[in-house]
Amino acid sequence: MAEVNTNNDQYNADELEAPEWLNADFIRKVLSQYENEPKLKVLDVKNSPATKKADHYASVMFRTSVDYHTEKGQFFKSLIVKAMPEQEGHKKDMLSESHIFETEIGMYAKVLPEFEKILQQAGDHTKLNANCIYYSLEPRKVLIFEDLLPLGYNLIRNRNATHEEVSCVYAKLATWHAASLKLQNEQPEFLKEFKYGLFEMPNFKNDPFVTTGMAAFLKLLDEKPEFANYRPFFEKMKNNYIQHLEAIMTEYRTNRHPDGYYVLSHGDFHLGNMMYKYNKETGAVDDCMLVDFQICNLSPITIDLIYSLYTLMGPEDRLYNWDKLYEFYFKSLLANLKKIGYKGTYPTLDGFWKQIYRHKYFDFQLVTTFLPLAWAVRTKGFGVIDLIEKEDVRHKTYRIDGYLNDLKVLLPRYEKLGYFDDLQ
Known part of the structure; x- marks a missing residue:
């Protein structure tokens, strides 16, 4: 199990412990596919809550820090992992039958690239969103983004x-x-x-x-x-x-x-x-x-x-x-x-x-x-x-x-x- 920040007062209770599936093997598969590096090796993974209590409600979010190695050298990435709530309660009841993950995946996979294409054709290089490096609906609903914090946001x-x-x-x-x-x-x-x-x-x-x-x-x-x-x-x-x-x-x-x-x-x-x-x-x-x-x-x-x-x-x-x-x-x-x-x-x-x-x-x-x-x-x-x-x-x-x-x-x-x- 990867490390998790456990400063309980600042974070949502359902984000104090990362789920079992959010581990080094999962991150290796995600990064090797995204970077087209089949020999990629994860050296270390640390998970912590990505947001504080007042920041969001409709998901659970983790900041995943990854040290990894490819044939090109050793690298570090900070990722934001967004998943459907798994703990029983009001949040899961409200969201489990919703289309929120299908909608967000559609935005990243289809709509936002088309918006940027329209803008670029007009000479406008406005960036509308963080880079999405992975998404899935099965076996679980998950999106993974490039962390904007190290980029100065x-x-x-x-x-x-x-x-x-x-x-x-x-x-x-x-x-x-x-x-x-x-x-x-x-x-x-x-x-x-x-x-x-x-x-x-x-x-x-x-x-x-x-x-x-x-x-x-x-x-x-x-x-x-x-x-x-x-x-x-x-x-x-x-x-x-x-x-x-x-x-x-x-x-x-x-x-x-x-x-x-x-x-x-x-x-x-x-x-x-x-x-x-x-x-x-x-x-x-x-x-x-x-x-x-x-x-x-x-x-x-x-x-x-x-x-x-x-x-x-x-x-x-x-x-x-x-x-x-x-x-x-x-x-x-x-x-x-x-x-x-x-x-x-x-x-x-x-x-x-x-x-x-x-x-x-x-x-x-x-x-x-x-x-x-x-x-x-x-x-x-x-x-x-x-x-x-x-x-x-x-x-x-x-x-x-x-x-x-x-x-x-x-x-x-x-x-x-x-x-x-x-x-x-």
């Missing part, structure tokens, strides 16, 4: 993303979305298999994590006189807002609008799924990289943006710069479409904002359910597993000062934008 922890960091990742998202629009226009069948978003995950819409947020939010409104004027609006939508949300998330597949804009969404566009590289001299952002493509699916162009408002932006941008960042993304999208020779009908800014408005129920779900949890993770006073699995723990997050301060700006904004008009 890091996650943002213990602070908010800066305006520059959000802008960087929005520019990359616009590049991604533009390539997907071109593919849909020229090869309409190419992306059709990417149809498994959040609401296609087994039991997602019935999970207490999803369904109990509105009741907790209404209880908060009862306790806070300054929010009392908004309670009737949320009371009106409490019984059907999840149905509205499902309609938005599955719109491309179930009720496509002729004036809608649809792209291959990342689907989980939050701060923990971004890695950044900085200029060593100036500290400026040199590059950013998206990771975790497990729920990429064809959906409205708004999905990644609205989601990121609550899970990527810090309070300053969320409250005061959000519209400028949205428009920065949109201008970047148009510039990328022009650069890569998109021949379809171009989105308009007016149409873009109308779609943002039409999908306001996504905002309502995020502000009542996800935003308090995002604040809880930020405070480091809550465990991610407890937040997802324990209702009493989630209820405590609605009293966090940062969340309450957000509501003082967000609720009046919704009213000013007309989000409470014509509620169903």
Whole structure:
């Protein structure tokens, strides 16, 4: 058995011990195939948790450090091994019947290479993802990537993303979305298999994590006189807002609008799924990289943006710069479409904002359910597993000062934008 880092406090319990199959023989087979070196010999393997508790949920991940020898010499690689959870519990129950590994494998094997081909033909050598060196569905679901950490990329922890960091990742998202629009226009069948978003995950819409947020939010409104004027609006939508949300998330597949804009969404566009590289001299952002493509699916162009408002932006941008960042993304999208020779009908800014408005129920779900949890993770006073699995723990997050301060700006904004008009 390979060594495992066992600093229990920082890591998920199911990542403290690597599975038996993640051993030197398995890694030898992976590397010898990837490098086309049949005589490759593994000299040493060390496994440790790849991420900390707040970084992810929908898999188990290990950092595998490998010393090995080929006919060309002795080498070292740091790998990220991502696998389906094997321990019994909520995580395995939610994910075991899902398509998340099939989706991510399809992204690495088929879609991302095609996106980069489109960009390179236009003279754009943007790198969209880490190199994937191995994937399998049988006998187990596994992906192995080149570790971005030794290449200078890091996650943002213990602070908010800066305006520059959000802008960087929005520019990359616009590049991604533009390539997907071109593919849909020229090869309409190419992306059709990417149809498994959040609401296609087994039991997602019935999970207490999803369904109990509105009741907790209404209880908060009862306790806070300054929010009392908004309670009737949320009371009106409490019984059907999840149905509205499902309609938005599955719109491309179930009720496509002729004036809608649809792209291959990342689907989980939050701060923990971004890695950044900085200029060593100036500290400026040199590059950013998206990771975790497990729920990429064809959906409205708004999905990644609205989601990121609550899970990527810090309070300053969320409250005061959000519209400028949205428009920065949109201008970047148009510039990328022009650069890569998109021949379809171009989105308009007016149409873009109308779609943002039409999908306001996504905002309502995020502000009542996800935003308090995002604040809880930020405070480091809550465990991610407890937040997802324990209702009493989630209820405590609605009293966090940062969340309450957000509501003082967000609720009046919704009213000013007309989000409470014509509620169903």
